[in-house]
Amino acid sequence: MTLSKQSPIAEALDRLWAQFLPEMEQRVATLEAAAKSFAGDQLSIKQHEEANTAAHKLAGVLGTFGLTRGTVLARELEIMYSRENGPDPAMASQLAEIAAQLRTMIESRK
Amino acid sequence: MAHRILIIDDEDDIREVAALSLETVAGWEVITANSGAQGLARAAESQPDAILLDVMMPGMDGPSTFRELRKNPVTARIPVLLLTAKVQANDQRRFADLGVEAVLFKPFDPLTLSNQIASVLGWN
Numbered sequence: 001m002t003l004s005k006q007s008p009i010a011e012a013l014d015r016l017w018a019q020f021l022p023e024m025e026q027r028v029a030t031l032e033a034a035a036k037s038f039a040g041d042q043l044s045i046k047q048h049e050e051a052n053t054a055a056h057k058l059a060g061v062l063g064t065f066g067l068t069r070g071t072v073l074a075r076e077l078e079i080m081y082s083r084e085n086g087p088d089p090a091m092a093s094q095l096a097e098i099a100a101q102l103r104t105m106i107e108s109r110k
Numbered sequence: 111m112a113h114r115i116l117i118i119d120d121e122d123d124i125r126e127v128a129a130l131s132l133e134t135v136a137g138w139e140v141i142t143a144n145s146g147a148q149g150l151a152r153a154a155e156s157q158p159d160a161i162l163l164d165v166m167m168p169g170m171d172g173p174s175t176f177r178e179l180r181k182n183p184v185t186a187r188i189p190v191l192l193l194t195a196k197v198q199a200n201d202q203r204r205f206a207d208l209g210v211e212a213v214l215f216k217p218f219d220p221l222t223l224s225n226q227i228a229s230v231l232g233w234n
Contacts, residue, residue: 009130009220009221012130020122023122056195057121057195060124060217061123062217064127064218065127068217
């Protein structure tokens with residue numbers, strides 16, 4: 001997607017991004033909390049489902065705001081959380097790393 | 111000619127960006143609904159030219175909403191395009207088998223979404 005920064009749709013998208021930024025950040029917070037719980041072997045079913053939903057929603061929306069890499073990362077998390085028995089224990093550090101990358105990406109979007 | 115599109119999606123951000131895209135880029139009239147149930151009512155009352163329908167929604171999901179649209183003679187012939195963030199091949203096949211006009215994927219490009227829809231529906 002190539003948008004001129006001056007185009008009316010780019011400006012409108014920036015306004016919508018600002019409007020929905022708290023929701024994006026909340027979804028990332030859900031992923032961060034789930035990663036922390038998983039590392040401590042305390043991921044509840046509810047938290048597991050919420051993390052799956054948050055990853056799915058981020059995967060669906062970040063690319064629309066130009067954050068294509070964000071969609072790729074969120075999709076990786078969605079796949080990990082989609083496993084019926086929860087993420088692979090070997091992936092514990094990746095869950096936290098990807099959530100941290102998503103936070104950086106979201107907070108640095110201009 | 112300005113087409114009228116109904117967007118049914120429970121996610122506020124997706125609904126608003128899609129509406130912005132179709133209004134600004136294509137100049138279409140956009141109606142929105144935030145649930146399958148609200149979408150059924152809006153479709154019957156506003157008779158849109160097409161419906162952009164999210165797959166994963168709480169309560170009545172996209173496929174269930176589509177089946178209800180087809181049962182009602184008032185909405186049965188309105189073209190429906192599914193919008194989904196599910197990219198796995200088995201999901202795509204399942205959605206395509208429903209009988210919708212097309213399956214579009216999230217994330218979408220706000221600059222080209224209207225072209226995708228117009229192309230599927232022969233509005234070009």
